[in-house]
Amino acid sequence: MTRLLAILLCTVPVPALTHPHIFIDTGVDIILDESGALSHLKITWTYDEYYSLLITEELKIDQDFDGVLTEEDIARLTGFDMNWVPGFNGDLVALLDEALLDLSGPQQPTATLKDGRITTTHVRQVEATPSLAGHILSLRAYDETYYTAYDVTLPVKIKPASICTLDKIAPDIDGELEQMRQMLLTINADADLEENEIPLIGAKFATEIRVSCPAS
Template structure:
């Protein structure tokens, strides 16, 4: 997926190229209780090497550059990406029977270093109480596509051994063709701040479908 972001970025008008891009390998754990209801979703983000380096330098961590954090440094890093603005959905949407589930903000944030990359995790509870996990779907995406989320880390269900997980990959070629056609209609003076541009992030996101039989 990273080649796609690079290609799209190169095609965008100059104003859009000033925004940094972040690549995040993502994992999801759907926590289901004994009655087959979804209670929480645990999210894992593994940041790309360059962004990880920027964060460490900004926070003055890993000063010796060995990629190993002390306990105090790890504690200081934990939660750096869990300070969310009001209304931010955590770049994760979960549906139950086509209805968007309200999820809490990040709980139990943790962070560590893994092969030169910052890896964080946080837990999100289903607000209003558990919901049946008979027909769930989820996508991790930034609608602006300035951050690219790839579901390359494990996607699992805990609490039940009977749930089925299916992946629906996006039509990358088709979506890219549509985006390129749109970009060709723009000129170098196109003002992105004054004009609406398509929010394409969801179109390039892998969909996860969870089905847990009633117990």
């Protein structure tokens, strides 16, 4: 879906309009503690083939191109995407009944290379370990600038299994694109988008992961 969306965005007649350069298939483990409160989120990112190739070349791993990493390769690859600047949210927004949850920085990073694609995982502790009973948890993975496109195609699970329900709510791509098209038609093609206060678009194309838990 995101690759098709990128093509559509590139056809919009405004040269400075952003479009994705990195594509990441995303999955989430929603980890509960013994009381059923939200404890951690484990995030999985699988990068597209082109970006994976750039990273392996930059880090000088898998130099024989057999797809098998040495221990030294794994050590260099692990954590390559975890050097976050202060204030970076990890391209993940977590809300509990519309209130923003505080998440730790990335922990326990892993990295693998399979079929030419890098997959990494990291764990984020949920501060205050909130109860989910009677509440709605909403997770969205996105880069607000849409330089990176996240597509929730990998498994999303609640661990351990619980009575909470889990839904994936896809964005209204056609509707959002039409709104963007109408907005852009009002702007001169040579205009500066920042001066015209063009909104950041990443959130508009984000899939929502929604967890609803009955009151105890």
